[in-house]
Amino acid sequence: QLRALLLELGHAIAQGDAQLIQAIPEILEDAENDLTHRFRFSIQLTFRRFIGTIEEVKLIEEKLREIVKQDPICTRLQALEGVGPVCAILMKIALGNTTHFKNGREAAACLGLTPVQHSSGGKEKIGSISKVIGNKKLRSALYKGALAVVCQLEKRESRSQKDIWLRELTVRRGKKIAAIALANKTVRTAFALLKHDAEYQPQLLVA
Template identity: 60%
Template sequence: MTHSTVLAIDLAKNVFQVCKMDRHGRIIFNKEVSRKKLTELLIKEKASLIAMESCATAHHWGRLAIKLGHKVKAIAPKRVSAFRQGQKTDANDALAIAIAAMQPNVKACRILNIEDQCQQSIVHIRELLVRQKVSSANQLRALLLEFGFPINKGDFALRTEIPLILEDAENSLTCTFRETLAMMYDRFVDLIHQIDNITQKLKVTTSQDLLCKRLQALEGVGPICAALLKIALSQKDHFSKGRHASACLGLTPVQHSSGGKQKIGAIAKRCGNNTLRNALYNGAIGVVCKLEKREARTSKEQWLKAITVRRGKKVAAIALANKTVRTAFAMIESGEDYQPQLLVA
């Protein structure tokens, strides 16, 4: 370790626990500081390794520490918990962070810059609005079914049928329920407009970003997926290989191997970036479904059709998502554009 001291911070909103440890593992202090005092401490402290859990406000404090000349190591909370001794207190948490930061096999999480964090936040806001829209649509459809009004799947059917139900004065719905139903329908329509507005903003943003434009040449990668791929892979020192990136995103099978016997399972149910994995899978399954209706034009499409026949659509979609991440990583590393290999006629 090149740094003489480790400054481990147990992050919070206003009161922080800071544990300072030298290179030999001796604790210099482990104390509670305020938000203002923490900023002053980072300014006064010589260049150190600043360690913290990768949780709320980690990006803010990480950027500040880097700006002040420190090196930052943000660690996933589940990695830190393995080093905590005794009961869960702020002091024990800060000490566990310091110990974990000194272990060479504990990997660090990324610290995003302002631009990437803003772009990622927009995607998360859109994701929340989509969940609210789906929830509202399901409630509207379920409530009306109880009154004998079955509505087909899809937003278009809902937007077509509900105005007709509201205008029908002979359907025995009470005035109070009719007004409430109209209010919920207006909220549903507003959510659709808000989602479309944010999606359009993301399209404009990605069209102005050279790397995002290059990534959209990949099969099944649209504006949102390209933005998330750029955020996940643009820090070149975070992953040494493309397959490490795909494994981190949960696109490789989990292992439970022992005694020389390898047991390969399914892909992990939970991963570090479910939003990106969902976007990659949805794009890939769309490519697989379209490819069923036509002949393969490239060697990758030929490979994908063979997997679809052998293992099914879902496995083929995961395989394509895995290859997409590895190809995107290679594009970022080499600076070259994606050029699919066309089949010879």
């Protein structure tokens, strides 16, 4: 809302909280721009609420990290590539009762991490990932974490068999497809870990 209001008056602000936090005070302190006193007051009030919300989110995230550290299941899930505290607790909630799914593939499908299939003339066509079905919040967290792993992999050497698989897939299909594939694999692996009460052991490359 702050960006939209200021953009209408010719003040464009880049995306990201840090850019917004830096830009707003500079705009308000500029006495030579065309902002009226009442408009400045409204922007300042909204900006204070935004800063307050940011601080509240930080407090919630700190409490969440404390909860995750004390939870053995979340600790095990965070060993998976691209899984942080938020993603771990969301997966625990979604996959905690493994009897709800026959296998990891069904769990991934339920969360919306498998391609949609279309049938026409007796032929099946594999489509894209649906953005409507499944657990959208968890799917988003898994995708973001997986995409971060894909991007980091460009800057370092492969350490495991999964790294090699992911690097080859990225070259063939691109980062976004590779991230979805990793998110799918993460759910399947998480399901197996929870079902068998096991620890994650990646297949490391022999030096």
